[in-house]
Amino acid sequence: MAEFNTHILVCGGTGCKASQSDLLKANLKNRLADHGLQNEVQVLQTGCFGFCEKGPIVKIQPDNTFYVSVEPKDAIEIVDEHILKGRKVEHLLFKDPKNDKRVDDSKQMDFYKKQVRIALRNCGFINPENIDEYIGNDGYAALGTCLENYKPTEVIDLIKKSGLRGRGGGGFPTGLKWEITNKVEADQKYVVCNADEGDPGAFMDRSILEGDPHSVIEAMAICGYCIGASKGLVYIRAEYPLAIKRLKVALEQAAEYGLLGKNILGSDFNFEIEIRYGAGAFVCGEETALIHSMEGLRGEPTFKPPFPSESGYMGKPTNVNNVETFANIPPIINKGADWFASIGTEKSKGTKVFALAGKINNVGLIEVPMGITLREVIYDIGGGIKDGKEFKAVQTGGPSGGCLTKDFLDTPIDYDNLLAAGSMMGSGGMIVMDEDDCMVSIAKFYLEFTLDESCGKCTPCRIGNKRLYEILDKISQGKGTNEDLDKLRLLSQVIKDSSLCGLGQTSPNPVLSTLDHFMDEYVAHVDHHKCPAGQCKALLSYHIDEEKCTGCTLCFRNCPVGAISGEKRGPHYIDQSLCIKCGICLEKCKFDAVKIA
Amino acid sequence: MTKIKSLADLRKLKDEVQSKIKLREKGDHPENLIHIKVSMATCGIASGAKETMNYLIEELDHQGIDAIVTQTGCMGYCYAEPTIEVSIPGKEPVIYGHVNKDKALEIIEKHLKLNELVDGIIPTNYKTIED
Numbered sequence: 001m002a003e004f005n006t007h008i009l010v011c012g013g014t015g016c017k018a019s020q021s022d023l024l025k026a027n028l029k030n031r032l033a034d035h036g037l038q039n040e041v042q043v044l045q046t047g048c049f050g051f052c053e054k055g056p057i058v059k060i061q062p063d064n065t066f067y068v069s070v071e072p073k074d075a076i077e078i079v080d081e082h083i084l085k086g087r088k089v090e091h092l093l094f095k096d097p098k099n100d101k102r103v104d105d106s107k108q109m110d111f112y113k114k115q116v117r118i119a120l121r122n123c124g125f126i127n128p129e130n131i132d133e134y135i136g137n138d139g140y141a142a143l144g145t146c147l148e149n150y151k152p153t154e155v156i157d158l159i160k161k162s163g164l165r166g167r168g169g170g171g172f173p174t175g176l177k178w179e180i181t182n183k184v185e186a187d188q189k190y191v192v193c194n195a196d197e198g199d200p201g202a203f204m205d206r207s208i209l210e211g212d213p214h215s216v217i218e219a220m221a222i223c224g225y226c227i228g229a230s231k232g233l234v235y236i237r238a239e240y241p242l243a244i245k246r247l248k249v250a251l252e253q254a255a256e257y258g259l260l261g262k263n264i265l266g267s268d269f270n271f272e273i274e275i276r277y278g279a280g281a282f283v284c285g286e287e288t289a290l291i292h293s294m295e296g297l298r299g300e301p302t303f304k305p306p307f308p309s310e311s312g313y314m315g316k317p318t319n320v321n322n323v324e325t326f327a328n329i330p331p332i333i334n335k336g337a338d339w340f341a342s343i344g345t346e347k348s349k350g351t352k353v354f355a356l357a358g359k360i361n362n363v364g365l366i367e368v369p370m371g372i373t374l375r376e377v378i379y380d381i382g383g384g385i386k387d388g389k390e391f392k393a394v395q396t397g398g399p400s401g402g403c404l405t406k407d408f409l410d411t412p413i414d415y416d417n418l419l420a421a422g423s424m425m426g427s428g429g430m431i432v433m434d435e436d437d438c439m440v441s442i443a444k445f446y447l448e449f450t451l452d453e454s455c456g457k458c459t460p461c462r463i464g465n466k467r468l469y470e471i472l473d474k475i476s477q478g479k480g481t482n483e484d485l486d487k488l489r490l491l492s493q494v495i496k497d498s499s500l501c502g503l504g505q506t507s508p509n510p511v512l513s514t515l516d517h518f519m520d521e522y523v524a525h526v527d528h529h530k531c532p533a534g535q536c537k538a539l540l541s542y543h544i545d546e547e548k549c550t551g552c553t554l555c556f557r558n559c560p561v562g563a564i565s566g567e568k569r570g571p572h573y574i575d576q577s578l579c580i581k582c583g584i585c586l587e588k589c590k591f592d593a594v595k596i597a
Numbered sequence: 598m599t600k601i602k603s604l605a606d607l608r609k610l611k612d613e614v615q616s617k618i619k620l621r622e623k624g625d626h627p628e629n630l631i632h633i634k635v636s637m638a639t640c641g642i643a644s645g646a647k648e649t650m651n652y653l654i655e656e657l658d659h660q661g662i663d664a665i666v667t668q669t670g671c672m673g674y675c676y677a678e679p680t681i682e683v684s685i686p687g688k689e690p691v692i693y694g695h696v697n698k699d700k701a702l703e704i705i706e707k708h709l710k711l712n713e714l715v716d717g718i719i720p721t722n723y724k725t726i727e728d
Contacts, residue, residue, distance in 0.1 A: 135614055144603075
């Protein structure tokens with residue numbers, strides 16, 4: 001037969017690959033070959049389906065069956081039962097935690113019900129290493145339409161009308177950025193795609209490049225046409241090898257079809273794209289630092305203005321957009337600005353991809369319309385907090401953002417509301433925290449990250465953040481004073497106001513927002529020398545309840561420092577001067593006799 | 598690979614390559630499509646269900662009829678294999694027995710195209726747990 005009658009889609013995102021989806025794919029192919037079905041059933045690898053919690057994902061079409069947590073050994077059962085006999089493999093179907101029913105259609109799952117996929121439209125649908133599949137799903141039609149039917153300024157007007165704003169952090173209107181770069185006169189201009197993705201909790205840019213690299217290439221070419229650039233550069237961190245590989249394959253295929261190169265689609269528009277690797281510095285997500293890094297200089301920011309749109313890469317006008325922003329461009333042109341503007345809130349149009357992580361049941365990548373509430377994201381899509389614990393806060397925007405408490409659960413999420421709430425959209429990382437997380441430790445954790453990542457060029461960021469960190473460390477040791485709390489706030493404000501670039505201007509946000517929302521925890525650390533969440537080790541002590549201790553000696557035998565003593569079948573004791581607070585005794589005790597105070 | 602030289606060329610290529618992903622699109626949006634299930638248990642396979650299924654897929658594709666053909670387990674009518682279930686959106690599903698190639702073609706020509714029932718219907722007298 002000429003065409004395959006069944007398609008088995010295996011997730012080939014980094015997450016699922018780490019769970020052996022490559023081996024799974026090979027096993028499926030082998031088993032199909034054993035039954036002589038290799039010409040009837042196609043096995044292919046797609047980009048990320050987003051439901052990383054339950055990876056590896058396998059989807060079978062046209063049966064519309066969605067299998068979760070599939071292991072390589074399950075390949076035999078899938079082929080023998082599903083493919084050969086037409087019986088769904090029950091135990092691999094998703095189990096709805098609400099009623100324990102198995103669900104075979106992903107559209108019926110809470111995780112997918114509220115999602116609207118624009119930037120991720122092809123992730124989990126096409127084979128990213130095959131340009132034909134992208135073209136078959138309207139690929140490069142937007143570029144063709146622009147070149148044939150629109151003047152650059154008309155395309156810019158369309159993007160402006162759609163209301164698309166930068167998805168990388170600040171939310172600057174994309175159409176306006178293009179217009180400014182378009183208006184600057186120069187012999188050479190550049191389009192830069194920022195694929196640095198420094199936020200340690202976010203992985204949407206990586207997933208888009210892994211699952212749908214052509215949409216970024218197409219959008220960069222459209223941008224080049226609009227601003228009058230014939231060269232594009234993708235700045236991607238070297239620690240994304242799979243994304244780099246797929247991007248390279250895509251660039252080659254696009255060039256072979258003549259969709260990159262000279263006289264694209266018969267027009268007089270020329271465009272080519274090069275890849276530049278970053279070493280993984282957080283500050284290189286800032287556009288001026290990114291440009292310097294590409295030029296071979298130190299990855300350090302410079303003062304704006306001049307903005308890159310006037311003087312960027314090699315001193316030429318440069319338009320920098322983020323991966324997710326680019327991925328939104330082709331659908332806007334194909335479906336129209338009005339369609340895009342009909343999704344979202346008044347000032348934030350379209351959708352946003354969020355990376356859900358932390359203490360949440362459904363860790364993964366989701367795309368939702370702007371204006372959705374945190375409650376919907378965390379409880380409906382995310383499936384609530386792990387182990388039925390209480391929600392405490394969610395950190396949005398990574399180390400540059402702030403935490404939002406349960407008071408904000410019903411606030412519609414968009415750029416302006418998040419800013420007003422003391423956080424920011426950032427790149428869309430969402431780290432969910434529960435009752436066991438200590439907010440002082442969280443602020444300290446993020447500050448430790450910015451401390452490492454600060455380039456050191458300007459004093460407020462280099463020294464100020466270090467001093468902030470020291471104060472937080474002092475508080476978490478139980479040595480803080482009320483004066484320290486005032487100092488924290490004052491210093492944070494100074495760093496925000498006086499730092500050179502976005503990194504320093506936002507690095508105190510986790511401190512300020514935890515001070516605003518969780519002052520009681522700071523006070524508990526300072527005044528009462530207690531950590532309410534039981535995270536700050538210096539403030540904890542372990543004790544054994546004499547009444548409950550049976551003298552089984554399990555804790556005694558497992559204590560790594562020999563801090564526990566006692567007679568067999570008699571009560572045991574912990575020597576506080578020796579205890580390193582590792583918590584092993586608590587973990588090992590079968591009688592619930594070890595207590596934290 | 599030959600170069601694509603115009604938007605018209607691109608559209609032509611799109612029509613050619615679309616079939617590669619059409620099956621997935623159909624599977625994602627099955628609500629308004631004709632759905633044919635072929636019973637593929639041991640009894641069905643032994644009686645030639647595989648040939649019937651392949652024929653259905655080829656013929657529907659050849660005639661340009663949008664439909665989803667999937668396999669299903671044993672329907673219980675082992676005496677009448679191969680059996681298929683035809684569901685047209687908004688209508689009750691109909692089960693046919695002894696579906697060889699000729700019967701399959703008759704079902705396509707009459708049932709699917711003209712909405713006329715064909716001989717060989719097995720009356721269903723069971724309920725599923727979803728009913």
